[in-house]
Amino acid sequence: MTRVHRPGEPPYGRGGTFAQLPLVLDAEELAGADVAILGAPTDELVTNRPGARLGPQAIRNADYLWGTSRPNMDVGLDPFEVLTVVDHGDVEVVPGYPELSHRAIREAVAGIAGAGPMPIILGGDHSIAHPDIGAVAARLHPERVGLIHFDAHADDAYEEPRLSHGTPLRLLVEEGSLRGEHIVQVGLRGYWPPPSDFEWARSQGFRWFRMDDILGRGIEPVVDEVLADLEGIQHVFLSVDVDVCDPAFAPGTGTPEPGGLQARELLRAVRRIASTVPLAGVEVVEVSPPFDPAGITALLAHRLVLEVLSGMALRRSGGSARPERP
16 A cells, blocks of 8 residues: 655645545555545547546546545545545556457456455546446346446447447346346436337336436435335446536536536435445546536546445444534
8 A cells, every 4th residue: 555645735736546545556455445446547439529538537636625534514424534445546458459448447347346345437438337347247246236327328329339438238238247127327318329229228127217307306206216226236336427417517528418417416316325225336437628627527526436435434334414403
């Protein structure tokens, strides 16, 4: 374990780890940690705007706070006092060879899961869901793995080439890593994919909530139903594509789609999910810094990770969700 920051070093003066956490590059040294954060800096399988390869470091650098203390005022505790969290650096991807990069991602996530911590993967484009969710599912087999998928797009397309950021869920179901009836999608909207892909998803048992559903019912009742749909599943992977948010809150992404969630809705939703279900892995993907004015998308992604950690800490502590008001 290596500490790469001095205790009083300001966050803008470095290009280091998430929340100035210790850096642990050797998977054999991860034993004893609860969570390991891993960057997957690849974007060669996008269909529109590139730049997500720069996402992991932008997410790490988005913080403006000193040190590793992060008391969450809505939860009433500091996740880093409850959980042992480390930064595992970035995957050694192979630029120009996405198949080799995916293999490296799968091996890196498998190494984390095998050592014991829960992996949080910072993307990178959403094609990384295929290797990272696949690695977690393989580790837990034959136990069931559910998926909560926040995204503007269904990402279950049948198209060539098969590897793209629009196909990972199709690939995961086809190979048997996930079952369709254990997948719940939230925030879908817009003009892609076509009806044929939704017909396939329906035949596999997928469930989804379009933005029209959320606007009509509210995010809280939708999260209620998401949690009910996965009740009894032993392990849940949480996948968050930042384009689930309206571009006003997440402009720095490859395929922005108007009409999405507000940032506060997504932050609250992931915290609640993390405090309720047994998470087996998390990914936050599609942050593209070249298209991110003022870094607001990277900051949102950073806070999503903190909200996940805060929810996990609350679940472990067994406490109430908020401190009492005076």
